[in-house]
Amino acid sequence: MTALDVRTARKDQLIEGATGPWEVVIGMEVHAQVLSQSKLFSGASAAYGGAPNAHVSLVDAAMPGMLPVINRKCVEQAVRTGLGLNAQINLFSRFDRKNYFYPDLPQGYQISQYKEPIVGEGEIEVEVEGADPIIVRIERIHLEQDAGKSIHDLSPTETFVDLNRAGVALMEIVSRPDIRSAKEAAAYLTKLRAIVRALGTCDGNMDEGSMRADVNVSVRRPGEEFGTRCEIKNVNSMRFVAQAVEYEARRQIAILEEGGTIRQETRLFNATTGETRALRSKEDAPDYRYFPDPDLLPLVLDPAWVEAIRATLPELPDAKKKRFVEGYGLSAYDAGVLAGDAEAAAYYEEVAKGRDPKLAANWVTQELFGALNKLGRDLKDSPISAAQLGGLVALISDGTISGKIAKDVFAKMLETGEDPDVIVKREGLVQISDVGAIEAAIDALIAANADKVAEVREKPKAFGWWVGQAMKATGGKANPALVNEVLKKKLGV
C-alpha cells in the first residue's frame, strides 16, 4: 500500500460485477467560493447575482496595464478554512498563472496557486449514516480566481459573456483518494459544507454555484493497485455527486469486465440523464504553461496573524458534537445531526437551555424536523420558534401535560404559531395529577365493568384496555404514570 492508498472499502461497499467484486476509489476537488465583500485581486463586488457585467472592475476586464492586488480578507478566509480542516498553514505561498484562452477568462490566464498553496495537509472526520465515521485526508487548499460565465443560449449565433464572477475568490479543497462509495462522497461534501459554513468562509449554497465538486473516480479489485481515474467536472449537488459516482463506477466496471481499459479523461455529468460523458482525454488536455505570476509577490504570512485567526475560530461541528454527547448526553447520531448544521445546533441549544436536553433533542430531531420536512420548509422559516418549542418541553418535564397531549399541542402550534401554554390553558389540557380525581374515575370504571376485573387478573395483557378506558374517561388528561399506579392497586394486578 502506498502512502496515498490507506483505506480499503468494507465488504458491503463493494460493487458486485459479473466477474466479482469491485472497489470504488474517490477523491474530490471542491471549489468553494470565499465569502468576502470583494474579489480576490480587485475591489469589485463579489456578491451573487446583479445585472450582467455590473460587478466588473478594470482589473477583472483585464484592461491594458491593470495589475492584481491581493485581497487580505480572502487570504484570511483561506487560512481560517485551513485551520478548520486541521491543516497545515503554509506561511510562504505563491500565485501562479494558468494560461488558456477563453472569452470568459479576460486575462488569458487564471491566477491560481500551483506548486506552493496556502494550505497544506489536513484531515476531517466524516459521519456516514449507518456506519463508523471515516477519516478523509486533505491534500491542500489553494486560492484561485473564478472565471466569468459564457452564455450560449441567448442567441443561435453569438455567445454572451458575464464577467460578474470573473475574479471572485475560490478555495480549491483537494482531498486524498480516501472515499470509497457514493454515500461517503456525499457525506464528505456535507461535512465539508458544515465546516465552511460554521467558519463563515463559504456560504455553501450549491444551487448558486458557491460550492461545486470535481469528482475523481476509479475502480479496482479489492486489495489491488489504484485503477485509472476519470475526473467528473463541476458536479453541483450532493445528490448529483452520489449519482455521478454510481454511474461512473458502473461504467468503468462494465468496460473492464469486457476486457477493455479505462482512458484517463475529463467527463461531464448530465443531471437530466444521470450519466457522464467524455469531454476530453488526457492527451488532449491543454498545456497550461504554469509559471509564477510576476505581478504578485510571494504571499508571506505572519505566524502571529495566523494565531490571531485561530483564536477567533468558532466551535466547529466535531467539537460541538463532542460537547452535545458529553454535556447533554445525546446519542452520537443525534449529536452529529444537530452539530452538523450551525442553525440546527443553535436552535437546539435554545430549546434545551435549562430543560431536559435529551427530551429537547427528541422534539427537535423527530417532531420538528419531521414536520418541517413534511411542510417542505427550512428551519429558518419554522412556524415554531426555539423559545416556543422549549416552552413545550418544559410543560412536559414539569408534568403539566403528558407527552401524548404534547403532540396535539405541537400540531396546533405548527398550525397557529401560538405559544404552548396559551393552547394548553385555552383547551384545558392540563394534566390531571390529582390522585383523588383519578381514583374516583377509576372506581367508576371498575363499577361499570365489574365483569372484566376477573379477566385482567388472569390475562395481564388485558391491562392495556383498562389504561385506555381510564385515559378516555379523563379526556386524555390524566397523568399516565398515576393511572397505571392506581389501576394496578385497585385491580390487584
Place this chain on the structure above:
Amino acid sequence: MSADLTKLTLKDALDGLDRKAFSSRELTDAFLAAIDAANPALNAYVVVTANKARAMADAADARRAKGEARPLDGAPLGIKDLFCTEGVRSTACSAVLGNFTPTYESTVTARLFGDGAVMLGKLNMDEFAMGSSNETSAFGPVVSPWRRGNDVAKLTPGGSSGGSAAAVAADLCLGATATDTGGSIRQPAAFTGTVGIKPTYGRCSRWGIVAFASSLDQAGPIAKTVEDSAILLRSMAGHDPKDSTSLPLETPDFAKACGRSVKGLRIGIPKEYRVDGMPAEIEALWRQGMAWLKDAGCEIVDISLPHTKYALPAYYIVAPAEASSNLARYDGMRFGARADGRDLTETYEKSRAQGFGREVQRRILIGTYVLSAGYYDAYYLRAQKVRQRIAQDFRDAYEKVDAILTPTAPSAAFGLGEKSGDPVQMYLNDIFTVTANLAGLPGISLPAALDSAGLPLGLQVIGRALDEETVFAVAGAVEKAAGYTAKPARWW
C-alpha cells in the same frame, strides 16, 4: 522666440516660468509648432494632443499666477505610447489595440500631470516595447534626428523608447516618459545624445503601463541633462498600492544628488563588458570615463561579474515567457481589433495574427515554447537561476565598489533596416543593459562624446538597488567632465 524656448533644458524652462520670462502657453505653443515642423520627417509622435496641451498649459499658468505652482508646472512633456492616458488613444504602437482609448490614467503620468506637467502627445515606440530600433512600431519607425555627417541615410534612434529619445534630442519636448525592460530607455538615450535613467525595479508604479515583461519593466525619464532626468524621476516615482511590486518607500530628492561630490567613491569596471567586435572608439570612451572619474577623486576598481555572458540568453527566455502570458489579453474580445473567423479559435487566430507584428509574434512563440510542459525546467527555471546568479554577482561587486561604469551599447546608432533582418544581431544591442533589468538595479545612460562619424556615444552608470542618488552623483560628475553639448544639425 519659439525656437529658443524649445532648446531650453527642463531646469532652465522651469526657472524661466518662475521668473515669468515666458508662459507655459508660449512654451507649449513653441513645442507644438516644432512638432508640426519635425514630425513628418521624424515620426516621433503618434498622437499630438494640441488642445489638451494648451488647456493644461493655461491651467498651469493660472496656478503659477496665483502663486500655487507645482514642481513641474507648465513643463511640456512627451509620453511614450506604452502609458495608458485617459481619453487619449493608447496602443503600445500595436495594431492589435486598434484605437483603444483608456478611461484611466497610468499612475506615472497621473503623478507627472499632478505635478503640473503638460502633455504634448504620445510618442512612437517599438510595438509593445519589443525592439531596439523602433522599427517594429505599427506606425512605422522613428527616424533619428542624427545623421552620419553629410550622409542622408536614415538612422535609428534606438528602441524601444525611440520616439521619446528622438523627441528629446530634436527639442520636441522638454523631457519624455519612457520604459526599460532590457535597455529600452538607456540604449535610445545613448543613440541620441540624451540622458535616460531606469530606476530600481519598484520605484515607479507599473499600473496603467501596458505590460511587456512584468518582472523587468520599469518606467523612467529621457531628458536633456542628468539633472533634468533627476527632476522628472522624482515626480514619476513613489509607492502605489495598486502595484504589488511597487516599493513602499519615500522618494529622495534626486536632483540634489546630481551635484554631489564623488570624491572617494569606488567605481567598478567589469572585465566581462569588454566584448569582441566592440568599436575601439567605445573602448576609448570607456577609458576616458574612468579618467574623468579618477580626476574627480574616484577610485577605479577592476571587478568581475562572471555570469554576464548568460544575461542575454536568460533575458530572452524570461522576457518572452512573461510577454507570452501578458499579451494573452489581446484576444479581440473586449477591446482593440478583432478579425472574425468561422469559430472562436479562428477568431483568436486571425485577430492575433493580424494584430501583432512579426517581432511580437516571434517573442510570443518563444515565450510559449519555454513555458511548455517538459521545457519549463530546462528554460524558464534555469533562466531564473541565472538571474539570481547575476543579481548575486552585483551584490558581491557592491561589497567592493559604489557604482559600476560601462558603455551603454556596443555600437553607435545604426541605419534603419541594417539589423532588422537578423533578430540575434538586434538582440545584441541589449548586451550591456539587460543585466540591470535582470538584477533590478538602477542604471543611467548619458552622452559622453561623438564618434568619428559624428554620432553620440553613451556611458552607463549602474548603482546599488535603491541608490539612484549615487548613480546621479557619478553621472553628474561624468557629465561635467565630458562637457558634452552636441546637438543634431537640423535637416528636417
